[in-house]
Structures are given as C-alpha cells and as structure tokens.
Amino acid sequence: MAAPRNSYAGRMLRVDLTSGRISTEEFGSGYTDLFIGGRGVASKVLYDEVPPEVAPLDPGNRLILSPGALHGTGAPAASRTTVAARSPLTNMHGDGHAGATWGGELKRAGYDLLVIQGRAEKPVYLLIDDDRVELREAGRLWGLLTSKVHARLRQEAEDQDLCSVTIGPAGENMVRLAGVFHNGADKGTSARCGLGAVMGSKNLKAIATRGTRDVGVADPEALKAAYRDYLETIALDPYVPPATRYGTCRFMMHRVKFGIHGAENWRYGAYDWQGLDPEVFRSDYQIKAGACVACPVRCRRDYRVTSGPFAGTRAKLEWETIARSMTCGVKEADAVIAWSNLCNHLGLDIEGTGDTVAFAMECFERGILTEKDTDGLELRFGNVPAWLELTRRIALREGDLANVLAEGVKRAAAEIGQGSERFAIHVKGGEMTAGDPRGMPVRAVSYATSTRGGDHLRSNPYIEEIMTPEEALEWWGSEEAADIAHGLKGKGRMLKFSEDLVTIGDILGLCKFAFYRSATFPYLYRKGVHLATRLYNACSGRSLSEKDMLLAGERAWNVEKAYNTRCGATRADDVIPARFFEEPLLGGGPSGGAVVERDKFEKILDEYYQDRRFEPGTGLPTRAGLERLGLNDIAADLAGRERLGG
Amino acid sequence: MAKRKRIVYTNRPWEATGICSGCKLCELYCSLHHNGAFNPRRARIRVVELGTGIDVPVTCQQCQDPACRAACRFEAIEFDDRLKIVVVNQDKCTGCQDCVGACPYGIITIDPISHKAIKCDLCGGAEPACVAICPSHVLAALDDAAAGEYNRRRFAALLAFDDEAERYRPGGEEPTFKKLEKRSS
Numbered sequence: 001m002a003a004p005r006n007s008y009a010g011r012m013l014r015v016d017l018t019s020g021r022i023s024t025e026e027f028g029s030g031y032t033d034l035f036i037g038g039r040g041v042a043s044k045v046l047y048d049e050v051p052p053e054v055a056p057l058d059p060g061n062r063l064i065l066s067p068g069a070l071h072g073t074g075a076p077a078a079s080r081t082t083v084a085a086r087s088p089l090t091n092m093h094g095d096g097h098a099g100a101t102w103g104g105e106l107k108r109a110g111y112d113l114l115v116i117q118g119r120a121e122k123p124v125y126l127l128i129d130d131d132r133v134e135l136r137e138a139g140r141l142w143g144l145l146t147s148k149v150h151a152r153l154r155q156e157a158e159d160q161d162l163c164s165v166t167i168g169p170a171g172e173n174m175v176r177l178a179g180v181f182h183n184g185a186d187k188g189t190s191a192r193c194g195l196g197a198v199m200g201s202k203n204l205k206a207i208a209t210r211g212t213r214d215v216g217v218a219d220p221e222a223l224k225a226a227y228r229d230y231l232e233t234i235a236l237d238p239y240v241p242p243a244t245r246y247g248t249c250r251f252m253m254h255r256v257k258f259g260i261h262g263a264e265n266w267r268y269g270a271y272d273w274q275g276l277d278p279e280v281f282r283s284d285y286q287i288k289a290g291a292c293v294a295c296p297v298r299c300r301r302d303y304r305v306t307s308g309p310f311a312g313t314r315a316k317l318e319w320e321t322i323a324r325s326m327t328c329g330v331k332e333a334d335a336v337i338a339w340s341n342l343c344n345h346l347g348l349d350i351e352g353t354g355d356t357v358a359f360a361m362e363c364f365e366r367g368i369l370t371e372k373d374t375d376g377l378e379l380r381f382g383n384v385p386a387w388l389e390l391t392r393r394i395a396l397r398e399g400d401l402a403n404v405l406a407e408g409v410k411r412a413a414a415e416i417g418q419g420s421e422r423f424a425i426h427v428k429g430g431e432m433t434a435g436d437p438r439g440m441p442v443r444a445v446s447y448a449t450s451t452r453g454g455d456h457l458r459s460n461p462y463i464e465e466i467m468t469p470e471e472a473l474e475w476w477g478s479e480e481a482a483d484i485a486h487g488l489k490g491k492g493r494m495l496k497f498s499e500d501l502v503t504i505g506d507i508l509g510l511c512k513f514a515f516y517r518s519a520t521f522p523y524l525y526r527k528g529v530h531l532a533t534r535l536y537n538a539c540s541g542r543s544l545s546e547k548d549m550l551l552a553g554e555r556a557w558n559v560e561k562a563y564n565t566r567c568g569a570t571r572a573d574d575v576i577p578a579r580f581f582e583e584p585l586l587g588g589g590p591s592g593g594a595v596v597e598r599d600k601f602e603k604i605l606d607e608y609y610q611d612r613r614f615e616p617g618t619g620l621p622t623r624a625g626l627e628r629l630g631l632n633d634i635a636a637d638l639a640g641r642e643r644l645g646g
Numbered sequence: 647m648a649k650r651k652r653i654v655y656t657n658r659p660w661e662a663t664g665i666c667s668g669c670k671l672c673e674l675y676c677s678l679h680h681n682g683a684f685n686p687r688r689a690r691i692r693v694v695e696l697g698t699g700i701d702v703p704v705t706c707q708q709c710q711d712p713a714c715r716a717a718c719r720f721e722a723i724e725f726d727d728r729l730k731i732v733v734v735n736q737d738k739c740t741g742c743q744d745c746v747g748a749c750p751y752g753i754i755t756i757d758p759i760s761h762k763a764i765k766c767d768l769c770g771g772a773e774p775a776c777v778a779i780c781p782s783h784v785l786a787a788l789d790d791a792a793a794g795e796y797n798r799r800r801f802a803a804l805l806a807f808d809d810e811a812e813r814y815r816p817g818g819e820e821p822t823f824k825k826l827e828k829r830s831s
Binding site: 003004072073074101108160161186212213214215216217220244245282286287288289290291292293294295296297298300302303304314315316 | 662663665667668669670671674675677678681682683684685686687688695697698699700701758759779781782
C-alpha cells in the first residue's frame with residue numbers, strides 16, 4: 001500500500017450514541033481550506049452543529065475531538081489535540097487541548113476528526129480499531145479512576161500501544177470542573193470548560209483507539225529542513241534552557257519578578273513561595289526531563305515523592321498546578337504533587353477546581369460557610385488535608401457543599417449568596433488562571449476577551465515584556481505597547497495579534513510552550529509563524545503564506561466569538577471580576593497595591609475591538625469583519641438572529 | 647573491516663536530560679526513514695512505558711547467533727556481510743511470527759501494513775535515523791568496545807546514586823488518602 005500523499009487522513013468519523021449509528025464522511029477542502037485542523041475545525045463544527053437552543057448537557061451537544069493538523073507527524077512539538085463542546089461552565093464555546101498520543105492514533109486509524117452526538121442509554125465506550133468502530137458496554141469501567149480505565153482498556157485489547165480518551169468519576173458525576181483525560185491520568189488533559197461533564201452526560205466513559213495506518217508527509221525533505229531550523233532557533237533562544245531544566249515550574253520566577261501570584265483566592269500579589277521554588281521541584285522531586293510526543297524541548301515533568309505523608313506518589317504536573325495551589329494558600333511541594341495526582345485520577349480540571357476550592361476557603365474564613373456546612377472540614381487557606389478532602393468530595397459530589405461547588409465557582413456563588421459572588425473569580429463562568437492581572441492592564445483585557453472564559457493560554461500578551469520599543473513602534477504603531485504598566489496605545493492591537501498567533505498553535509497542534517513562548521519577539525515570530533507555516537506546508541503539500549496562517553488563526557477566533565455572540569454574549573461579558581478593579585493587591589512586592597484601572601481597561605478594549613472589527617459599543621462581530629475572513633455563512637446566521645453588529 | 651554495531655541506550659542517569667524523555671521521535675523518524683511516512687507501529691525501535699516518568703527505548707541487540715534466525719522456517723533472516731548483522735529478506739518472509747516469539751527482547755515485530763517481520767537494520771550503515779533525531783542524545787550506534795565503555799559508566803552511576811532504585815521503582819501512583827490526617831496543617 002502506498003503511503004498517503006499528505007498528513008491528512010481524508011475522512012472523519014461520526015458517532016451517534018442515541019441511535020448507535022456510526023458513519024464516516026469525507027474530510028476535505030470544506031474543512032481544510034479555511035479551518036486547517038485542530039481548534040480551527042472544531043470551532044466551526046461546534047458553530048454549525050450546536051445552536052444556542054441546545055444546552056451543554058443535552059444529548060444534542062457535540063463532543064468534538066480534533067487532532068492538530070500536524071499531530072501524528074514528526075513536526076517538533078506537534079502533540080496537541082483539541083476537544084471541544086458547548087461548555088457547561090460558560091454556556092458558550094468550550095475547548096481544551098492536550099499533548100498526548102491519542103490524536104495521532106486517531107489519524108493512524110484513518111480519521112482527521114471525531115464528532116460524538118446523542119446520549120447512550122447505558123454506560124458505553126467507543127472502540128476505534130482502524131475501520132472497525134463499535135460501541136461497547138462499559139458498566140465494568142464506570143466509577144474507575146482515569147488511570148485504571150486506560151490500563152483496563154489496554155489489557156482487554158491485548159495491545160499496550162492502544163490509546164484512550166477517558167473521564168474519571170468527576171466526569172461521570174457531571175461535575176462542571178471535569179476534564180477529558182488522554183492515555184490515563186498523567187499524559188495530558190483537555191481540562192478546561194467542563195468537557196468531562198459533557199462526555200459524562202453522554203454516558204460515554206472512554207474512547208479506545210488503535211490505528212495502524214501511516215500518517216503521510218508531502219515533502220519529507222522540507223519537513224526535515226524546517227525541523228533543523230527549529231532546532232537551531234531553540235538552541236539560540238534564551239527562553240528554552242530554563243524550560244528544559246525546570247519545566248513549566250520556571251514560571252514561578254516570572255510571578256515573583258512581577259509580584260502577581262494571586263494567592264489566597266486572588267488577593268496576595270507577593271507571597272511566601274520559597275517552598276515551591278522551581279529548584280525544590282527539580283532537585284527533590286523531579287524524575288527526569290520528560291517530553292510530550294515529538295517534542296525536543298522536554299519541559300514536561302513527572303515528579304515523585306519519596307518521604308513524608310505522600311511518599312510513593314508519582315504525578316505529572318505543570319506550573320498552573322502550583323499556581324492554583326497558591327490560590328488555595330498551599331506552600332508545600334509534596335502536597336502540590338499529591339493534589340495533582342488526586343485531580344488527575346479523579347478526572348478534575350486542576351485550574352477550575354483550585355479556584356473553586358479557594359472560593360470556598362475565602363467564604364469559610366469570612367464566616368459565610370461554617371464547619372456545619374463543610375461537614376467538619378476546617379476550610380482555611382493552606383490547610384492541606386481539608387484541601388485534598390474537599391477536592392475528593394467535589395469529584396464525587398459527596399455532601400451538600402461539594403455538590404454545590406461541583407457546579408463551578410459562578411453557580412456555587414449564586415447558590416451560596418450572602419455576597420460571596422464577590423469572591424467568585426471567573427470570566428464568563430470559567431475560572432481564572434495564571435498570574436494576577438493587577439498592574440498589567442493588557443493581561444487583564446486578555447482574560448476578558450478569551451473565548452473560553454478566564455484563561456491565559458488564549459493569547460500571548462506577555463509579548464509586551466519581550467518587545468523592544470522599536471519593535472513595538474514597528475508592529476503596533478506605538479512604543480507604548482512595550483511599556484507593561486503604563487502603556488496604552490498599541491496594546492489592543494498587540495493583544496489581537498497575540499490571540500491570532502497562539503490560535504495557530506491550537507490549529508496545527510503545536511505546543512504553546514515550544515512554539516509560542518520566546519525570549520525575544522524575532523524568535524517568537526520565527527517559531528510561531530514562519531516555522532509553523534513551513535512545517536504545515538511540508539506536511540500537507542499546500543503552500544500557505546505566513547499571512548494566510550495568521551488569518552487562519554484570526555478566522556478560528558472569529559468563529560468562536562460569533563458562537564459566544566450567538567449564545568448571548570456582549571461587551572458586558574468581556575470583563576474581569578470586580579475584585580481586580582477595586583481591591584488593591586495585598587502582600588506588598590513589585591505590584592503591591594495595584595488595581596486594574598477601569599478607564600485603561602476600557603481604552604485597550606476599544607482599540608482591540610476596533611482592530612478586530614467588532615462593533616465598539618456592543619462587542620458584536622460585524623458583517624465586514626466576518627466576510628473579510630470568508631465567514632459569510634456565519635455573518636448571515638448572526639444577521640438572521642439579529643446578533644450582528646453594525 | 648567495519649565492526650558490528652548496534653543501537654545502545656546510552657543514557658546518563660546522573661543528568662535529568664540524560665534519560666529517555668519519552669518523546670518517541672525515534673519511533674517517528676525510524677518509520678519515516680523506512681516507509682516514507684509516520685507510523686510508530688512500523689518503527690524498529692520502540693519506547694516502552696513502564697509507568698509515570700519511566701520510558702525506555704528498546705531495539706535490536708544484533709545478536710551474533712540470533713534466536714530469530716534459528717526460529718525461522720523459511721530462511722528469511724539472512725546475515726548481511728557488509729553490516730555484520732542479520733536482516734529480514736522481505737521476499738522470503740511469510741509473516742508467520744515464529745521469530746517474534748523467539749526474540750528474547752521482543753524487538754523483531756510484524757509490520758501492520760506489509761504483514762512481514764521487521765527489525766533494526768541500522769538504516770543500512772548511514773547514521774541511523776533514531777540516533778540523528780534523539781533530542782536527549784541517548785541513542786548511539788556503537789561497536790562492542792564502545793558499548794562496554796557506556797555500560798561501565800552507567801553502572802558507575804547506579805553505584806554512585808543510591809536513590810536510583812527509588813527513581814525507577816514502578817507503582818505507587820494511586821492517590822492515597824489514609825495518611826492525610828497525620829499531617830499537621
């Protein structure tokens with residue numbers, strides 16, 4: 001059999017759990033021309049197939065699994081798969097991206113895209129074994145931890161190379177903080193947006209996948225040349241050595257430098273971080289410099305605890321796990337590793353869970369919740385046993401309080417009331433992540449404009465830190481754009497560019513840490529646009545320009561924006577919690593006392609809307625903006641629903 | 647006359663970046679070299695996962711008197727005079743799998759597309775694709791003397807670091823709740 005001509009398999013798979021019908025469809029230029037793959041395709045399918053009348057946990061919602069266009073090839077760091085659905089947290093566009101081997105396996109089975117709809121009567125799992133696709137009874141898998149399900153599926157298939165996507169008990173219980181786990185607990189998670197709850201609502205425990213076909217490459221020599229250039233670039237880029245040395249834990253030094261920890265439920269900017277020093281993780285707990293599939297950067301980290309109460313624990317964790325532990329006031333590295341292990345096995349999104357538990361802790365410390373509500377847990381910041389126990393209860397919806405918190409921080413605050421809404425830190429219902437935006441205005445706007453709720457991986461506003469004033473003038477028309485705390489002009493344009501930029505990564509399946517973080521802007525552009533485009537052209541046989549690639553990122557973003565608009569979102573939803581505007585950052589340090597200044601926030605947002613061609617007052621997409629990207633069908637749909645801006 | 651070589655896992659366990667990272671680029675580029683496309687199941691080197699954070703690349707040990715050849719009923723496994731290793735004659739191979747069961751390392755496998763046996767052929771004598779691509783530089787094509795040198799260094803590292811046994815011990819991955827209450831808060 002001749003090898004396929006390019007990196008696309010050319011087919012997609014659709015599974016209706018209600019009827020049990022399984023069908024394949026062509027995956028052709030209708031998808032690839034404009035949307036390329038990964039998040040680009042997933043966003044469009046979600047827009048086309050899930051109208052606002054379909055609630056997130058309805059059978060009509062889709063679970064869309066879309067490997068990045070380069071996933072499965074040997075392009076460096078092409079390891080990412082997008083899982084998308086209408087989010088039960090935000091009621092808007094939802095997606096999560098994981099670096100593991102499942103997406104490549106789906107392609108090797110011969111499918112570029114998997115769409116799941118309907119709801120099975122009883123728990124089932126989907127088996128994809130090349131052309132043999134069937135739904136199987138999963139009663140014996142129900143209730144199992146993510147790691148156990150993966151091991152059982154491999155055992156039953158008698159194939160240790162079998163890949164899987166699973167949910168843990170949290171997803172089964174439709175906890176809105178549940179993620180979708182790739183290859184067990186420790187390999188990668190499509191965590192955000194409550195996608196695990198969508199999978200649980202469909203009674204789908206797992207997708208076991210075995211693919212034996214080739215993933216082609218149109219021009220192997222061009223791919224190898226681009227790979228070599230990538231290696232040369234990362235050999236020079238000062239961003240990379242600390243990433244390889246510390247993994248993503250290295251971002252601690254960034255948070256310390258700017259004093260933006262957001263500890264104890266987003267109140268403290270400076271905080272006691274020494275126990276969570278990257279060097280502590282590296283020297284005391286790290287197993288080795290691990291990597292996601294196909295990645296030469298090796299910033300993935302598995303840790304093990306050899307002594308103390310958590311001895312024997314091994315877990316993968318990333319920087320955000322540490323950041324969310326600090327949000328809960330936890331300062332001990334071994335406890336962070338144990339918590340990561342717990343969330344990963346139970347099937348929880350660490351970021352959402354961390355913010356939600358921190359919210360409950362603040363309610364407890366302020367007397368809104370008492371030990372009667374918490375069933376005896378002394379829910380204070382930094383109380384590790386209570387933190388772990390509440391996490392476990394949330395995943396299992398055990399007890400009244402955990403059952404309420406399992407709905408996510410926005411709904412929990414509405415239920416608890418008594419002014420607790422003020423401590424619920426979320427954007428559009430999605431819990432906040434990463435560093436505190438106070439003192440960094442464009443960061444604040446970037447959380448607000450994110451199409452999947454509070455999130456730091458939706459854009460790259462940190463490029464203000466790496467740009468020189470000259471570069472800022474050239475790219476954004478103002479040297480101010482490189483001024484972190486005081487700059488205003490050019491910031492909105494920079495934000496729009498950075499959103500389009502990282503969206504390319506999600507479309508192609510390239511890791512954001514390997515491609516969309518750099519120490520200087522020229523390196524960032526070289527990796528994220530120039531090399532990404534060359535790698536895609538080499539694998540697909542197409543000849544896109546760098547401008548086409550940036551437009552593809554912009555297009556995917558606009559599809560998501562249009563989706564949210566159709567779900568009712570307006571400018572009023574592009575906002576961050578009042579805490580950031582009104583309460584000065586505590587704890588002293590470089591950003592001590594800072595707030596997000598509302599007039600600056602609005603001015604950056606104005607410039608951003610203008611550059612995005614959204615209607616300034618309402619934030620609605622416009623016909624001109626959408627049609628410029630070839631999204632005429634979406635413009636017509638929004639016009640029909642009277643959701644198009646002028 | 648060139649000496650017989652084989653791919654050796656030349657890890658440096660005293661360095662965090664000196665251990666197989668589990669990126670599987672060796673599998674991907676092995677299959678690209680041999681088949682012109684990416685497919686880890688057609689690779690002649692495999693990264694075996696033994697648990698969280700434990701990945702080990704395994705490939706043909708290029709035995710002098712190999713069990714695979716002894717097991718073959720079709721004389722499909724032939725000695726290559728130039729490379730000084732055995733290779734599979736794809737025309738003679740029937741895909742019967744006798745060699746697969748006989749190999750003590752489990753590293754002669756059946757190609758899922760051609761349905762014939764495949765094994766490492768050192769990429770025909772040029773720098774092997776896996777060695778060239780490995781970002782951690784833990785694969786090398788070595789003759790016996792050089793392999794001995796590496797094994798000695800690795801053994802020395804095991805002696806030097808008494809936590810190595812702990813590092814590689816599998817298991818202990820399930821969340822534990824029982825000891826939580828003992829911890830002071």
